[in-house]
Amino acid sequence: MIIDSLLPLLLLLFQVPATAILLSRLLKGPMRHPPLQPQQPTPEMLGSVSIVVPTLNEALRISPLLAGLSQQSYEVREIIVVDSRSVDGTPDLVKAANTKDPRFRVFTDDPLPPGWVGRPWALHNGFLQTAKGSKWFLGMDADVQPHPGLVASLVETAEAEGYDLVSLSPQFILKYPGECWLQPALLMTLLYRFDSAGVNSSQAERVMANGQCFLCRREVLGAVDGYSSAKGSFCDDVTLARNVAAQGFQVGFLDGAKVLKVRMYEGAWETWKEWGRSLDLKDASSRAQIWGDLWLLLAVQGLPLIVVLSYLLISPPIHLTMSLLLGLNIFLLIIRFALLLAIAPSYDRTNSQGGWLFWLSPLADPLAVLRIFLSAFRQPREWRGREYADMVSG
Known part of the structure; x- marks a missing residue:
């Protein structure tokens, strides 16, 4: 029982501060140029x-x-x-x-x-x-x-x-x-961080x-x-x-x-x-910034879908901490779909094949966050047809 309560508590402690940071950024939206x-x-x-x-x-x-x-x-x-x-x-x-x-x-x-x-x-x-x-x-x-x-x-x-x-x-x-499915999820990693x-x-x-x-x-x-x-x-x-x-x-x-x-x-x-x-922007960021951004992305973009789906598949016992965790992640998913509506004008899907997959792009969020993690501490060796074998990260 202690273990069943501990994991939801740890996840809450991991996600709540990141959610507060995200909300503080999103609240600036109505005042933007x-x-x-x-x-x-x-x-x-x-x-x-x-x-x-x-x-x-x-x-x-x-x-x-x-x-x-x-x-x-x-x-x-x-x-x-x-x-x-x-x-x-x-x-x-x-x-x-x-x-x-x-x-x-x-x-x-x-x-x-x-x-x-x-x-x-x-x-x-x-x-x-x-x-x-x-x-x-x-x-x-x-x-x-x-x-x-x-x-x-x-x-x-x-x-x-x-x-x-x-x-x-x-x-x-x-x-x-x-x-149509992946690109909006990758773009969202920027909107969440900045x-x-x-x-x-x-x-x-x-x-x-x-x-x-x-x-x-x-x-x-x-x-x-x-x-x-x-x-x-x-x-x-x-x-x-x-x-x-x-x-x-x-x-x-x-x-x-x-x-x-x-x-x-x-x-x-x-x-x-x-x-x-x-997209990791590591060449323009300090190591502390990179780690902070990775934490934020994992907490508010990578985990919500996983947490909600895990609850639906496993059906763990409901208690106060678990209820709070589930409610928080449903709230984050609602925000994510609302942001999808907000960024829709940033995409031209007029002649796209499978343009409807844009509306399912939140399902690609864990994959998009994984992509940022994979590249965050790995310097590119090839870019646009050029090789950079001797480049040093940082």
């Missing part, structure tokens, strides 16, 4: 933005980005594609875009030096190539599909709100059944960012020596944003679901492999 809307540029924005896009064998998915960037207006001075020796014809697509829009240009970066990860190296080289007359640097990934008015909206928001750096969460495009997009963190070490659409004042990026401070990071966007925030600059992470879409990975396996191993 509204999603960005497409904007028309104003005359003072003329030529104020240099866009840099890192590429490595992106021929199959870069065309929507090139088309979307060509629709941005006179606020964009130049669009620099930094290619890392693609062998699939990526540079040829950029050169073709240049024949219609002279703002496009492509150059090949130097071989990757020791200690650098490919993406920040390409972005750093692109930053060094940007025109000194540009006020803003905008890093974008090849998988982004920007709407007209995106860049003007970003600049207008940054100027109005006083941001030195602002990045956007996109609307994710889902296509296949496995990713404030939602539109809620600014007052702590530099808790700042969030998304390098898929990453706007920074050019002088601020120069003050931190470009991407050098994030050179060895596999989550360089978050690492750089936290370094910028630590220097006292204003950093924002906002909802961009109405101004850009992203098609990140093809299928559940690629989503698990590629996105799952960077």
